[in-house]
Amino acid sequence: MELHAGHHHVVQWMGISFNMDTLYMTWLVMAIIIVVTLLATRSRAMVPQGIQNVMEGVLEGLTGQFKTNLGNQWKFLSSILFTYFLFILVSNELGLIPSPHILASPTNDINTTLGLAISSSILVWIVGLKVKGIGYFKHFVQPFKLFIIINLMEEIAKPVTLAFRLFGNILAGEILLELLYALVPYVLPIVWLAFSLAIGIIQAFIFAMLVTSYLGMTIGDGH
Amino acid sequence: MGKEKSDLWMAISKASTTGFTILCSIGICMGLGYAFDHYMGTNPWGLLIGGIFGGFLGLYGVIRQCM
Numbered sequence: 001m002e003l004h005a006g007h008h009h010v011v012q013w014m015g016i017s018f019n020m021d022t023l024y025m026t027w028l029v030m031a032i033i034i035v036v037t038l039l040a041t042r043s044r045a046m047v048p049q050g051i052q053n054v055m056e057g058v059l060e061g062l063t064g065q066f067k068t069n070l071g072n073q074w075k076f077l078s079s080i081l082f083t084y085f086l087f088i089l090v091s092n093e094l095g096l097i098p099s100p101h102i103l104a105s106p107t108n109d110i111n112t113t114l115g116l117a118i119s120s121s122i123l124v125w126i127v128g129l130k131v132k133g134i135g136y137f138k139h140f141v142q143p144f145k146l147f148i149i150i151n152l153m154e155e156i157a158k159p160v161t162l163a164f165r166l167f168g169n170i171l172a173g174e175i176l177l178e179l180l181y182a183l184v185p186y187v188l189p190i191v192w193l194a195f196s197l198a199i200g201i202i203q204a205f206i207f208a209m210l211v212t213s214y215l216g217m218t219i220g221d222g223h
Numbered sequence: 224m225g226k227e228k229s230d231l232w233m234a235i236s237k238a239s240t241t242g243f244t245i246l247c248s249i250g251i252c253m254g255l256g257y258a259f260d261h262y263m264g265t266n267p268w269g270l271l272i273g274g275i276f277g278g279f280l281g282l283y284g285v286i287r288q289c290m
Contacts, residue, residue, distance in 0.1 A: 068229040153252065154284050161247040165240055209236035213288070 004101045005174035006108060022109040029090045029106055037086075058085075065209065069216040073131070077215060080123060084116065085208040088166065092200030095174050096193060105170050107203075113167040117159035120211045128218040136218070162210060169203050237288050244288070245281030252277030 008019035040055035048056050059082060066074040066081060088107060095105030106112045128136035140151045173196045180189040256273020260266040 065229050065232060068226055069233065150280055150283060153248070153280050154287075157244065157248045157251055157280065157284060160251060161240060161243045164247055165243040168243075205232075206236045206239055209233055210240060213233060213237065 003175060003178055005095075005104070005178050006171050008109060019109055019111060021104055022106050022112060025091070025094060025104055025106045026112065029087060029094060032090050032094075033086050062208065066212055069212045070219060073127070073215075073219055077127065081208050081212060084120065084211060085204050088116070088207050089201060089204035092170055092203055093197065095170065096177070096196050096200065105174065107166055108171040108174055110163065110167045113163040114159070116166075116207070117162035120162065120214070121155070121159045123211070124214045124218050127215055131219050158214065162207065166203055166207055169199060173199055240288075241285050244284050245278070248281030248284060249274060249277035252280060 009021045011018045011020050036051065037055070040051045044052060062082060062085060063074070063078060066078050070077055091105050091107040091112070093105075094103055095108060097103050125136075140148050142151075173192075177189060177192055177196060180192055252273040253270055254273070256269035256271070256276075259269035259273070263269070
């Protein structure tokens with residue numbers, strides 16, 4: 001039995017490897033998000049209905065979380081955090097749609113999750129510099145100078161942790177789903193599919209929450 | 224979303240990443256230790272010290288996140 005989850009169609013170009021299936025799926029995810037957000041905002045009503053209602057419900061739930069953790073900065077940061085959430089949510093769920101090995105989650109590729117995590121770390125540094133200026137770098141030598149090594153290593157560990165958690169959860173879910181389809185083709189895969197749908201939402205939420213937490217630590221006095 | 228509910232969700236998010244934080248910290252430091260051993264010929268001290276330092280770094284990261 002050959003497993004398809006986690007296997008990629010690799011193309012070499014100018015000495016760089018490209019996972020083409022991940023690229024196609026990433027473009028598909030972006031297209032889905034653009035279409036959905038356009039549909040949700042095209043003819044907005046005071047009493048929201050249909051897709052506008054769903055989007056407003058999701059974004060209002062997240063806004064409450066952002067406001068609590070980011071204080072005055074939430075308006076400036078909310079759009080990128082919403083984007084992270086929507087991108088990861090659609091990516092996670094895309095791989096669960098039954099298809100003859102055509103659709104796969106872009107988040108089952110470590111390159112995607114690492115890219116998202118590194119971009120979130122860069123965002124934290126930019127926000128830190130914007131809010132605190134050059135004084136932001138003081139936290140690297142706190143509580144005392146010897147901690148600079150530990151603090152620098154922690155800055156590397158943060159995106160790696162974010163990336164591996166998301167990648168591991170999604171890839172493991174897809175592999176197990178494929179195995180269950182092969183071993184017990186009735187009932188059990190449906191149960192796991194429902195569970196994976198919930199996992200996809202939770203993982204997208206956790207990623208957005210952890211980035212919010214890192215931003216909150218940077219903006220707040222505790223950092 | 225209320226403050227209590229928001230704090231609860233944040234706590235769940237942080238708790239879910241605790242294991243990975245420690246694992247990744249140990250992995251990164253052991254990798255650096257292994258590379259150090261490879262180039263400096265100090266096998267196995269870099270790997271050992273990297274592992275211990277990684278464990279400490281992971282715990283420090285978790286404690287800082289939870290505080």
